[in-house]
Amino acid sequence: MDDKKDLKKLNSKQLEEFILENDIEKYKAKIIWQWIYKKYVTDFNAMTNLSKRDREVLSEVAYISTHEIADKKTSGKSKTTKYVFKLEDGSLVESVFIPSIDHSTVCISSQVGCAQGCVFCATGAQGFKRNLKSHEIVEQVLAILREGKNVDYIVFMGMGEPLINIDNVIQSIRIINDPNSIGIGARKITVSTAGMIPNLIKLADSELGVNIAISLNATSNHVRSSLMPINEKYPIKKLMETAEYCQKKSGRRITFEYILLEGINDSEKDATDLSKLMKMLISHVNLIGFNPSPDLDPKFVPSTKVSNFKNILLKNEISVTVRHSTGQDIFGACGQLAGK
Numbered sequence: 001m002d003d004k005k006d007l008k009k010l011n012s013k014q015l016e017e018f019i020l021e022n023d024i025e026k027y028k029a030k031i032i033w034q035w036i037y038k039k040y041v042t043d044f045n046a047m048t049n050l051s052k053r054d055r056e057v058l059s060e061v062a063y064i065s066t067h068e069i070a071d072k073k074t075s076g077k078s079k080t081t082k083y084v085f086k087l088e089d090g091s092l093v094e095s096v097f098i099p100s101i102d103h104s105t106v107c108i109s110s111q112v113g114c115a116q117g118c119v120f121c122a123t124g125a126q127g128f129k130r131n132l133k134s135h136e137i138v139e140q141v142l143a144i145l146r147e148g149k150n151v152d153y154i155v156f157m158g159m160g161e162p163l164i165n166i167d168n169v170i171q172s173i174r175i176i177n178d179p180n181s182i183g184i185g186a187r188k189i190t191v192s193t194a195g196m197i198p199n200l201i202k203l204a205d206s207e208l209g210v211n212i213a214i215s216l217n218a219t220s221n222h223v224r225s226s227l228m229p230i231n232e233k234y235p236i237k238k239l240m241e242t243a244e245y246c247q248k249k250s251g252r253r254i255t256f257e258y259i260l261l262e263g264i265n266d267s268e269k270d271a272t273d274l275s276k277l278m279k280m281l282i283s284h285v286n287l288i289g290f291n292p293s294p295d296l297d298p299k300f301v302p303s304t305k306v307s308n309f310k311n312i313l314l315k316n317e318i319s320v321t322v323r324h325s326t327g328q329d330i331f332g333a334c335g336q337l338a339g340k
């Protein structure tokens, strides 16, 4: 493959230029693009509306990269499936297919590992290896589609902090969203961040129209910094001001994720303080149960006060949902992805 061009690394303009260089008419770039991104084909011989000569030329000069499925486990309870993909350099990343009654969601990764070190996350415990390229992000979705699954929603909540890898994430969203490609609507795509403020502004200014979720998890800088080191650089006040900017820019509510940890961030005062923060803008709170992992400090345990916490938010007229993670039995739930 060394001297062949991976067509997945090209954008639509570059694909046109590449096929022209190889004496294939420019208009056929759109046909090839659709075979790759709408029919998920990886073999030029399957592109039956191209001439035999075109297919032979493409096979000689190009290839379409895929992720090898290194491991795949399906949860007995929820039918959530965790995929471990092996990339061309041997790195492992995980994606999770989450079916529900009337739709399905794929949780995808943006980095190999993560440098942020959030204490409740197995990916953070693993450390950072590298950013994923945009085609490596898109291929996670294509590989799952190739398995015959329907994919309605995409969430960037797998391994890595998406906004540290903003350019590749934006490029991958453009392809996932493009009606000539996978065609998943921007409103069905959510980017979740630990709070990387400059690139949160960049994402809002890109006007992609995707949903933004901010992993908040505490209402004081003291507690948040102890859970999420990124808070030292981007503290709560600045984060909330940025969230307000994003909300005004998009006209859409911002989701805040709050993982409830027993005795750390689950008191009645925490719920009251969270309500005050949420009143600053149009927001929604997802309360998430903590998912233990062998890679994490055993002092962190799931809160037993979830319903009391939720009721305080409701009493303060805050929009709130309790999210029940699925896939704990296969270490595929929120915060459990560790590339193994």
Ligand code: SF4
Pocket: 114, 115, 116, 117, 118, 121, 122, 123, 124, 125, 158, 159, 160, 161, 194
């Ligand atoms: S929660 Fe997200 S940002 Fe924090 S360590 Fe895990 S992957 Fe990284």
